[in-house]
Amino acid sequence: MVHISDGVLPPAMLAAGFLFTIILLILSMRGMMMEEIPKISLITAALFVASLVHFPVGPTSVHLIMNGLAGILLGRRAFVGVFVALTLQAVFFQHGGLTVLGVNAFNIGVPALFAWQLFEKRRGMESPHLEVVFGALAGGLAVLMSVLMVSLELLALGEAFTEISLLVIGAHLPVILIETAVVGGAAGFLFRVKPEMLADSNSRTMEVN
Known part of the structure; x- marks a missing residue:
């Protein structure tokens, strides 16, 4: 439901x-x-698969987004992974659509970058x-941001979309909780066994020049 259709x-x-x-x-x-x-490529494949598995919630269905996980693993490259995954989904499965690809990538990719920056705040503490605490925050808040962005875009279309925009928020509350737990656990596990998988600490900002 986070994917807006053509x-x-x-x-x-x-x-x-x-x-x-x-x-x-470009950045x-x-x-x-x-x-x-x-x-x-590995994280992009995970994003691609995760978003294709749907779970029924009331009258609609939702899917995992995992943009927070992409953020803490890829850093600034997370936006690339999100864009490629969404492009493949639109081309092969008509999930979302090509005309709305830019909006969907923005809605999911920007929170992924936010998750990366939030995860970086743990350094020096x-x-x-x-890693578990900040990973959990990054995972949950990234999904929440995506959901709110989609809801606001639907609300901007008029009163006819008010009900569906509220449904988007309500339906994704379980997803927010799940991804909070999953990303927090993954961050803690990777820090212990393979810390190099986490985002490179040498690239902390998206510099324009």
């Missing part, structure tokens, strides 16, 4: 989505090294289980 949004909103997505893609890909591609 034919829902007006052309101006679609154009703005593509504009901002292109800008963020996200800047300085990318060949050795980063396998890791990006001395307290046990920081």
Whole structure:
């Protein structure tokens, strides 16, 4: 339900989505090294699969988003992974759509970048289980941000979309809780057994120049 379908949004909103997505893609890909591609591909595949598995919630269905996990693992490259995963879903399974690809990538990719920056805030702190705590916050808040962004975009279309925008929020409350637990657990586990999988601490901001 976080994926908005073709034919829902007006052309101006679609154009703005593509504009901002292109800008963020350029910034996200800047300085990318060949050795980063396998890791990006692995996380992109996980995003692709996770979003295709739907769970019924009341009159609708929801799916895992995992943009928070992408953020803490890929850092600034998370937006690239989100965009590629959404493109493949739109092309092969008509999940979302091509005309709304820019908006969907923005709605899911920006919270992924937020999750990365939030996860970085743990550095310099001395307290046990920081990776678990910040990972859980990153995972849950990333989904919440995506849901709120979609809901606001639907509300902007008029009163006819008020009910569905509220449904989007309510239906994703279980997803927020699940991803809070999953991403927190994954962050703590990876920090113990394979800390190099977490986002590179040498790239902390998306610099324009």
